[in-house]
Amino acid sequence: MSRDDQEFASPKSVGPDAGQFRPVTVRPLHLRLLRYVPTLLLLGLAVHLILPQIVSLQHSAGVIRQMAWWMVALAALAQVASYLGSGYLMQSLVSMTGQRLSLIKSIVITLSAYSVGLVAGGMVGNSASAFRWLKQGGVSAQSASLASTLPPLINNLLLLFLAFFGLIHLLLVHEATLLEEIAFALILFVDGTIVLLLIWGIAHPAQLTRLIDRFSTHWDRLFRRQHDHQQSQDLVDQILNTWAALRQGGWRGPTLGTLWNTGFDLLTLYLLFMASGYRVGFGLLLTGYGLPLLLGKVGFLPGGVGIVEGTMVALYTGLSVPAAIAVVVVLAYRVLSFWIPTLLGFPLVPFLERSGRKKPVIQ
Template sequence: MKNKIKMNIKVQRIIDGDNGQEGLKMPGNKNENKNENKNENKNENKNENKNENKNENKNNNHKILVSPPPLALRAGHYLPTLIFLGLAVHLVLPQLASVESSLQVIRTMALWAVLLAAVAELISYIGYGYLINSILAIVNQQLSILKGACITLAAASMGMLAGGTLGNAAATYSWVRKSGVSAEGSGLAGTLPTIFNNAILTLLAAAGIVHLLLAHELSTIQFYAFLLILSILSFGVAAVSWGRNHRARFKAVALGIASSFARLLRRPFTPTSTENSVSRLFAALDILHDGGWQFPALLAAFSIGFDALTLYLFFIAAGHPVGLEVLLIGYGLPLLFGKMAFVVPGGVGVVESTMIALYTGLGVPSSVAVVVVLGYRVFSFWIPTLVGFPIAFYLQRKGS
């Protein structure tokens, strides 16, 4: 009797389940529901993680770019650099004095071409003002073109005396920030112009070296020297590309290299400075990857183009115009060398000697090469540097 009652209860439960009541749940349905719930949860978690990673990267980039690089203007700190700069000048000036025919070249130079060279260099710096403004437009900020050009001049002068590229970036950040621009925009203004300029110079240098290797007769030493330089440039580009996806390892390698140089030069090593520079580089590259880099890159090429035009006009003034390929071969590589030779402020001596040697090797008379290169450097480096110092102190006092 009891068994019959139990059977009836079980049957009733099954019937109730079929009628949509509480009933029994079949094992198969239970597993299917679990799998569906798991898949839904996985998809939700993936989407949440992607959004969190994107937001986290944006927040990290913002924090990196808004952190101000240190900037201090202390005359006593720059005295050793100025002395070193004066010694570097003596590496170049004897070349002019030792070549008597250079004086004849100077006497016969076309004044109109020299004046046009000055105008071309002025347009180049105005282009840098536009470049800063176009970079700020990426984050919906703006700065007057004239102020951007003045900041470029002043920051270049400060960078020559204090920290090179890092000093330039710090000065640009500080003065753009004091002009009312957001911290993120100021960080981009201090970082991206250098990235664009170095990228363009690297392309010009690499193209020039390839042309030299293929189209000109080089000595064995010259061949391997230029091949080594091309390998270093290629390695540098590949390293940065690799570093974007392996940032921790790239930063560790950069710290090791910076530490070795500090020991070699017997200087104190501060890891924070190197870490911040690497982080700022990749933060800027991340923002460029999101778009909006084309117009700033075009403006950087515009400014470099007018700077190269200044050099070309000096060739015309000296009565020895050169072809475009010769001009660019002797232009990009020495300027890149000057940036790499961070021990020498502004690359003084390095740029001039390398440029003169290249043009002489490409068939330009030595007397013409010396006058043209030194004249170009006066217009593109010395005059802007001297003009930049009073502007720098004005901007610093105005902001304080």
């Protein structure tokens, strides 16, 4: 194992409030990309074969023929702008420690780390690969730990908020059946509980760590997996580091990056609806957006493949969007926001590995 892979985040704090940031373990990453390629291809094939059966191919083909392709091009540009926001989020976290990272390098690392995380360890693999490339690029261990571990957490918190808003809108506006209302109310209750736990846990980190560890122990036992107690501590430390960064006045850059990323991602979906000839309201758009992406984060399939698409189509069709339009729009959105960035990220991995070996590592 290399020295870079054994590094931990420095316990030194940044900014005016000393001692705020906690050390976060960034686990070593061993890249074995080729062994995961067949799995990725099979998952893509499954989505391609199964989802179009929701509606007749004839109706879907009619929607595709009538789409305004100049709007599809605008949707693609909006997705490019979304990844500029992701890069800016990482760049702003690095700058909090007084260091610099170019926007292009931030975007390349974000794309590549996301692709690796899909096939090698999920969020852990994502953070580990980003940490490795940031260190190889001359960023200190502390800056690399913040910039590699906080973006997924910050993005997920925003998705949690959007899912919360969407579920409230669904319960207030949509005429749901009793079973649907019960299901949505349960999800809303879980979302609200998570938010309250986070607020409480910031003031009581030790109790939050024990609570998360107890839950994850039972969860791992249910699926007969080996439990790692350190992961619970790492999660709480990431939450506290996020709060510390916000308290020290460093919230503007990360917040702007997160809103930029999510806002243009939403714009991508909106433009695809417009391209199909369907005018979608903002409330309806959010209702079908946040919850499926959040469910995809906790799913066992990489990137929530199948879960995001199926849930998104089901929500939009349940909200009176024609099924043929919902399927075409959702699949086009996932191609632009998931499949293309994922496939672009893999070829960038060798580039980051080669460029990292040419620079000295800052401790």
